[in-house]
Every structure is written in C-alpha cells, then in structure tokens.
Amino acid sequence: MYVIRTSADQLYALHQRGELVGILQEAERELGRAESGANEKRAWEHSLPAMARDLVDSGLGAVDMMVECAFPGVQGAADVILAGRHPRTHDLSYVVVELKQWRRVTLAPGSQDRFRVGNFTGKLKKHPAEQTGAFCRALLRSHELFAERDDRLAGLTYLHNAADHDVGDLLSYERTGLSHIFTRDSRGALMRFLRERLAPVPGSPASARFVAAVGPDSGGGSASEVMRRRGGFPLLSDMTATEQFALDVLRAAYAGDRKCVVAMTGADTDVVGTVTASVTSALRGAGYTCRGPERHGSAEPPESDVLLCAESRLVQTDDWTRPLDGHVGTSALMAELIVRTRVPVFFLGNDEGETGSARPCPSDLLRRTAEVMGMPVRFFRLDKEFR
The missing domain is CATH 3.40.50 (Rossmann fold)
Known part of the structure; x- marks a missing residue:
C-alpha cells in the first residue's frame, strides 16, 4: 500500500535528523520492493521534506503522509497521499500529491501536450497534473471511500524548485480539483489550499480508513456507476x-x-x-x-x-x-x-x-x-x- 505512513511533523523531524532516506530504504526492503533509483532517493531527500515543511508551516503537522502509496486496481503510485479531516465538514479528506524537482519546463516544439524538462534530451514528459488527475480518477472509480463522495478527494502537483517564469507552459494547463499545480512562487496559495482541504487534527484515523477500505468492486459497483453518471468534471463545479x-x-x-x-x-x-x-x-x-x-x-x-x-x-x-x-x-x-x-x-x-x-x-x-x-x-x- 505505502512505504511509510507518518505525520508531517514526524517526517520533517526524520529529515532534520538525517534519518528519512535510510528509514524509507529499510521499509522498502521489509516490503520486498525493488530498491528505488537515484531519482526517487533524491525526491525522498528534497521533495518530501519540502511538502512536510509546508504542511507544518500551515499548522497541519498532524496530517498523515502516506509515501509512495499504491492501490490495487490503480496504475502507478502517488508520491504522497495526505490524509485528514475537512476543516468545515469534518468529513474524511484526502489529497493526492505529485512532487517534481523540475526547475525549467517548456512545451515541446510541435506538441500540444508533451514537455521538455531542462536540458534533458530523453523522452518527452506528460504534464504532471495530467498524471495526478489520472491517479485521482482511478481512485474515484475503484476505492470504496469515494463512492458517491468525490468531494473527499483532491489532487495537486508541486514543483517546489521552479519559479513561475520557468514553467509558464505548465501553468496554462486546464485543470480541475483533481489537478491543481503550484510552484515555489505560489507557495502561499498552496498553503491556503491545504488549509481549505485539511484540518489541524491528527490524520492517522483517516489514513487507517483509507488503507482498510474495500478496494475495486469486481461487480461494477457504486463508484464506477457514479463515474458513468457523472461523466466529466466541470471546472466551474469547484x-x-x-x-x-x-x-x-x-x-x-x-x-x-x-x-x-x-x-x-x-x-x-x-x-x-x-x-x-x-x-x-x-x-x-x-x-x-x-x-x-x-x-x-x-x-x-x-x-x-x-x-x-x-x-x-x-x-x-x-x-x-x-x-x-x-x-x-x-x-x-x-x-x-x-x-x-x-x-x-x-x-x-x-x-x-x-x-x-x-x-x-x-x-x-x-x-x-x-x-x-x-x-x-x-x-x-x-x-x-x-x-
């Protein structure tokens, strides 16, 4: 399900003590997972603490962070899923987070939806918010907690190293509540967004509910039916x-x-x-x-x-x-x-x-x-x- 699950306060403390990467590596071995590559380890060292710090600075240090979170029936893994309670409704509230260390991104010549990262000459990249939105939609189809309750879920991409002017092509991406995007220049907006979605209370009960909830409904259950009835996600509804x-x-x-x-x-x-x-x-x-x-x-x-x-x-x-x-x-x-x-x-x-x-x-x-x-x-x- 996840590599580690802990509060933002605890994760940031592990980082400050220089223990975070070692604990993640040990957890991977215990789970029998293949060892993560250098890029993932750099993200553990830099991106995860950036997210945890922003939660702590927002007064949300008690929110749970499920790191490298995968779910049956959903392709890929989320860098982090934040779990807690909504500040107004007090209902369960979750935020899927994609973390990127990218500093400069431009739209690939001749393309409408593929991007070149820095001076990297390899495979062109999808918009990271597209990736986050796809993961969220898969959760809405397959996870019991979101059957007829899509308001419990949001998604965001955080380019914590990037300035707005270096990723302007990304900022124009059309999105919904499942695909927000923030940079280091919009850190204040990110913190406001987090406070609008998560209350300053312990998130461990919410993360436990997420893990324990029933997964994909092989009989084509309520979540899939809701998705078919709902069709798309109108931006103006959020x-x-x-x-x-x-x-x-x-x-x-x-x-x-x-x-x-x-x-x-x-x-x-x-x-x-x-x-x-x-x-x-x-x-x-x-x-x-x-x-x-x-x-x-x-x-x-x-x-x-x-x-x-x-x-x-x-x-x-x-x-x-x-x-x-x-x-x-x-x-x-x-x-x-x-x-x-x-x-x-x-x-x-x-x-x-x-x-x-x-x-x-x-x-x-x-x-x-x-x-x-x-x-x-x-x-x-x-x-x-x-x-």
Missing part, C-alpha cells in the same frame, strides 16, 4: 479550482516572453464576479498591480500589470464597438485596454457568437482586434468538462 486556474494562467502570461491577450469564456456574471475578486486579491497580495476598466469605459484606462474586464462591464459603454482605425469588426476600446496593461484579460460569456442577433459577438471583436494589433490571443473555457 470554485477553488476555477480561481486557481485563472490565477495560474495570468501568472504564466505575465512571465511569458511575449505579450498576449487572455480570454476566458463560459462563466456567468456571478461566477466572473467571484473569480475576478479572488484573483484581484491574490495578485495584489503578491505585489502585482491589478485593475478593472474605468467605470464608464474611459479611453485612458490606468496602466497596470493585469487588467480584468468582464463582458458585462464592456457592453455598458456606448462606444465599445467603435472600430479601431477603421478596421471593420474591431473594437478601439478593447485595443486601448490591451495597450495599457501587461496582461489584458477578458471574461466573455460566449465565444460562439449569437445566432440571429445583430449584437456583435465580443469574442469575435477581440479576435479581430488582437489580429489587427499583431497580438496573440489565447482562449480558455471555464465551463469545459474534463474526464
């Missing part, structure tokens, strides 16, 4: 995942070598309000200047690092469809907003246009405006379902 995804996309855009326009579609006005408020607070707390357009769509919006513009605010202005330099199908107001910010972000309700309506489609206006300005524009759907 506001924490939605807000973190939006924040990561903006941080990646800011760190990019070339300025681009960001468009997020598919969310209604209430959700956009919630997301923009959360993102604005987080960005300002991290030292970015983050603003919205002036109340009446001023032609001189304030300069800023990030500008967040909701479609509902945009269409309130009288001249939002005024063409840019006479170019049909463009918006001079959008262009003004784009020019005066490092990362212009537009929250648009519908990127498909409105059939039979004379009202211009904001997404089409944005595409055409960015094209005329020679500016790339990236669209992200917040209502997409992930499987």
Whole structure:
C-alpha cells in the first residue's frame, strides 16, 4: 500500500535528523520492493521534506503522509497521499500529491501536450497534473471511500524548485480539483489550499480508513456507476479550482516572453464576479498591480500589470464597438485596454457568437482586434468538462 505512513511533523523531524532516506530504504526492503533509483532517493531527500515543511508551516503537522502509496486496481503510485479531516465538514479528506524537482519546463516544439524538462534530451514528459488527475480518477472509480463522495478527494502537483517564469507552459494547463499545480512562487496559495482541504487534527484515523477500505468492486459497483453518471468534471463545479486556474494562467502570461491577450469564456456574471475578486486579491497580495476598466469605459484606462474586464462591464459603454482605425469588426476600446496593461484579460460569456442577433459577438471583436494589433490571443473555457 505505502512505504511509510507518518505525520508531517514526524517526517520533517526524520529529515532534520538525517534519518528519512535510510528509514524509507529499510521499509522498502521489509516490503520486498525493488530498491528505488537515484531519482526517487533524491525526491525522498528534497521533495518530501519540502511538502512536510509546508504542511507544518500551515499548522497541519498532524496530517498523515502516506509515501509512495499504491492501490490495487490503480496504475502507478502517488508520491504522497495526505490524509485528514475537512476543516468545515469534518468529513474524511484526502489529497493526492505529485512532487517534481523540475526547475525549467517548456512545451515541446510541435506538441500540444508533451514537455521538455531542462536540458534533458530523453523522452518527452506528460504534464504532471495530467498524471495526478489520472491517479485521482482511478481512485474515484475503484476505492470504496469515494463512492458517491468525490468531494473527499483532491489532487495537486508541486514543483517546489521552479519559479513561475520557468514553467509558464505548465501553468496554462486546464485543470480541475483533481489537478491543481503550484510552484515555489505560489507557495502561499498552496498553503491556503491545504488549509481549505485539511484540518489541524491528527490524520492517522483517516489514513487507517483509507488503507482498510474495500478496494475495486469486481461487480461494477457504486463508484464506477457514479463515474458513468457523472461523466466529466466541470471546472466551474469547484470554485477553488476555477480561481486557481485563472490565477495560474495570468501568472504564466505575465512571465511569458511575449505579450498576449487572455480570454476566458463560459462563466456567468456571478461566477466572473467571484473569480475576478479572488484573483484581484491574490495578485495584489503578491505585489502585482491589478485593475478593472474605468467605470464608464474611459479611453485612458490606468496602466497596470493585469487588467480584468468582464463582458458585462464592456457592453455598458456606448462606444465599445467603435472600430479601431477603421478596421471593420474591431473594437478601439478593447485595443486601448490591451495597450495599457501587461496582461489584458477578458471574461466573455460566449465565444460562439449569437445566432440571429445583430449584437456583435465580443469574442469575435477581440479576435479581430488582437489580429489587427499583431497580438496573440489565447482562449480558455471555464465551463469545459474534463474526464
């Protein structure tokens, strides 16, 4: 099931005494497992203590850590599964953690979903959040504790050595509550996330329940049926995942070598309000200047690092469809907003246009405006379902 199971406090203490790697090696031998390679041992020495330290610093030292945790019917093993109680519901709560020591990652040329790590010339890598999400979904299908209770499970990838600007291509990955991603630059966000999922109480009862629970249901039991009924995982069903995804996309855009326009579609006005408020607070707390357009769509919006513009605010202005330099199908107001910010972000309700309506489609206006300005524009759907 796992190599060792202990609290974050105890694991970090073992690391500080220089005993952690030796204890893990001894546990492997006792379990009859093949000896781990050099990469795994480096992760034991550096990545596991980083995760434990962040738990301790979050006041969650009593949470249990199940290291190198495998489960019947689930391919592969999780680096760590955190086990404890939810701080609000007091129900069982688990977080699958993938730990990476990667420092620089770029999207492979000509690929949409494979990445090159540093100067490594070997096999291209999948996105680590894809790996975490797949492990979580397998648990949801096969583990008794999650039958009709998928809210008990979350997943994250932690690149504790990496700065945002060195892994920008990873931060734009579309994710759900099963595939959050954090870097050393977002350690504060990681700690908030952990406190939202885990209470500062002993996690040993929760880890014991995880180990003792019934595994795969060979008769096609309730967990599999629930997965079939549920279908995909809509991002908007998890506001924490939605807000973190939006924040990561903006941080990646800011760190990019070339300025681009960001468009997020598919969310209604209430959700956009919630997301923009959360993102604005987080960005300002991290030292970015983050603003919205002036109340009446001023032609001189304030300069800023990030500008967040909701479609509902945009269409309130009288001249939002005024063409840019006479170019049909463009918006001079959008262009003004784009020019005066490092990362212009537009929250648009519908990127498909409105059939039979004379009202211009904001997404089409944005595409055409960015094209005329020679500016790339990236669209992200917040209502997409992930499987």
